[in-house]
Structures are given as structure tokens and as C-alpha cells.
Amino acid sequence: MGLFDMFKKKAAAPEESTPEMPASIEADAGADVICAPVTGRIIAMSEVPDPVFSGEVLGRGCAVWPGDDVVYAPVDGKITVVMGHAMGIMSNSGVEVLVHCGVDTVNLQGKGFNAFAAQGDEVKAGQPILKMDRAVIADAGYKDCVVVAVSNTADFSSVDMEGESGASVEAGLPVIKVTR
Amino acid sequence: MANFTYRVRGPKGLHARPAARIAAIASKGSSRVEVALRSSRVFGVDPLALMALDAKRGDDLFFTVIGDDEDAVIARLHEACDF
Numbered sequence: 001m002g003l004f005d006m007f008k009k010k011a012a013a014p015e016e017s018t019p020e021m022p023a024s025i026e027a028d029a030g031a032d033v034i035c036a037p038v039t040g041r042i043i044a045m046s047e048v049p050d051p052v053f054s055g056e057v058l059g060r061g062c063a064v065w066p067g068d069d070v071v072y073a074p075v076d077g078k079i080t081v082v083m084g085h086a087m088g089i090m091s092n093s094g095v096e097v098l099v100h101c102g103v104d105t106v107n108l109q110g111k112g113f114n115a116f117a118a119q120g121d122e123v124k125a126g127q128p129i130l131k132m133d134r135a136v137i138a139d140a141g142y143k144d145c146v147v148v149a150v151s152n153t154a155d156f157s158s159v160d161m162e163g164e165s166g167a168s169v170e171a172g173l174p175v176i177k178v179t180r
Numbered sequence: 181m182a183n184f185t186y187r188v189r190g191p192k193g194l195h196a197r198p199a200a201r202i203a204a205i206a207s208k209g210s211s212r213v214e215v216a217l218r219s220s221r222v223f224g225v226d227p228l229a230l231m232a233l234d235a236k237r238g239d240d241l242f243f244t245v246i247g248d249d250e251d252a253v254i255a256r257l258h259e260a261c262d263f
Binding site: 154 | 226
């Protein structure tokens with residue numbers, strides 16, 4: 001590689017290891033509504049294969065077995081936490097949402113995940129926040145269900161899943177209702 | 181007031197599982213729990229705030245507990261600091 005190659009490559013496409021940002025999708029955002037972060041099959045929180053989530057220790061909500069790799073912001077708000085496999089968002093209406101991709105995927109230390117947002121970013125519901133490589137997750141032996149937990153559930157009178165467990169859902173559609 | 185410092189040992193830092201455990205302990209007790217890392221200070225009852233501290237291996241987390249059951253809460257927090 002020559003000394004001036006970096007200048008020649010200036011106008012070239014991004015490195016192959018970084019996926020391009022997918023387009024934002026339409027989302028039924030609302031102050032008391034949380035949208036599905038990924039397209040797939042929705043399940044009750046109690047069915048998530050991990051007691052920290054199914055025991056609602058991190059709050060009430062639901063989970064989605066993903067049928068797609070792109071994860072979108074489920075609310076309008078600000079990113080408060082970024083870990084490779086998870087993001088925390090404080091919605092503009094005061095709902096703290098944890099989007100956690102997979103069970104025990106923290107062990108991957110970010111491998112198989114690409115973030116499209118950083119801590120402090122303002123995001124809109126339907127805006128892509130991360131992309132997971134479900135093949136990498138599966139090969140490592142981890143489950144890939146995307147958990148959506150309202151970590152400040154105690155601040156509300158109820159946090160309920162909308163729809164039936166097992167139903168198909170598209171990213172951007174409302175899946176959790178928060179009642180103040 | 182009771183307090184202690186815990187140096188994060190594990191490679192995963194203060195991730196969802198230990199954050200949930202600390203938050204559960206802080207919520208169940210009547211004492212006020214605060215966790216600090218360098219200049220950031222958060223309430224122990226909030227798992228997302230704990231994760232937002234972004235504590236990594238080698239970081240020193242400073243736990244402060246104030247209240248009637250502070251000794252019991254501190255003991256439980258010590259047990260939870262295994263990450």
C-alpha cells in the first residue's frame with residue numbers, strides 16, 4: 001500500500017465491514033406508546049429465555065424474535081446507554097426503554113453488532129439504531145430475541161404488551177402501552 | 181451512612197445482568213443507594229443509569245447507602261459485586 005493510497009480511496013465506498021445505514025421506517029410513535037424495534041414475532045416478557053428479563057427485573061415490556069437484522073428506535077428520545085448489543089433510550093415523554101438484543105450476547109463484546117447511534121444522540125422512532133448479524137449470534141450459540149423493557153416501570157400505573165404473544169409484528173408498530 | 185468501593189473485575193463491565201441485580205437490591209431496601217464512577221453519580225434503583233456509567237474492568241465504583249437498613253443493603257450489594 002503506497003503512501004498516497006489513502007487519498008485515492010477518499011471518495012470510495014465505506015469499508016466492507018461497516019454496513020450502510022438502512023433507511024428509517026414509519027413508526028406509530030406516541031408519548032405513551034412503544035413501537036416494535038424489529039420485525040418478527042412478538043412474545044410476552046415472561047417467555048423470554050432469561051430470568052433477568054422474564055422475571056421483569058429490568059421492567060415490564062415484551063420481546064420480539066427477529067425476522068430481520070435491523071433494529072430501530074422504538075421511541076422518540078435520547079440515547080443514554082450504548083453497549084454493542086443493547087441501547088438505552090430515554091423517551092421525550094419520560095419512558096426509559098432498554099432495547100437488548102439477544103440473551104447473554106454481552107459475551108460477544110460487540111462482535112456481530114453495528115451501532116448506528118451514539119450515547120447522547122437524539123433519535124426518532126423508526127430510525128435505525130443498530131444492526132445485528134443473526135448468523136454470528138446463532139453460531140456463537142446465543143438466542144437472538146430482542147427485548148424491549150421499560151426500566152422505569154415503577155413510575156407508571158401499568159406497562160402492557162399490545163397484541164397476542166406469538167403474533168407477527170412489523171418494526172414501527174405499537175407493541176407496548178404505558179399508562180401513567 | 182455506609183459505603184464501599186468495588187473495582188470492576190470482569191471483561192463485560194457493568195452490563196444488564198449486574199445492573200438489574202444492583203437495582204433490585206436498591207429498590208427492595210428502604211435506604212437510598214447511590215453509585216458513582218469518577219464524576220458521574222446515579223441512583224442505584226435505575227438499571228439504565230447504572231449501565232450508562234459505562235463501568236469497565238478496572239474502574240472503581242463507589243457505593244453509598246444511607247438509611248435504616250443500610251448495613252443489610254450494603255451486605256447484599258457486596259454479594260452482587262461479582263462482575
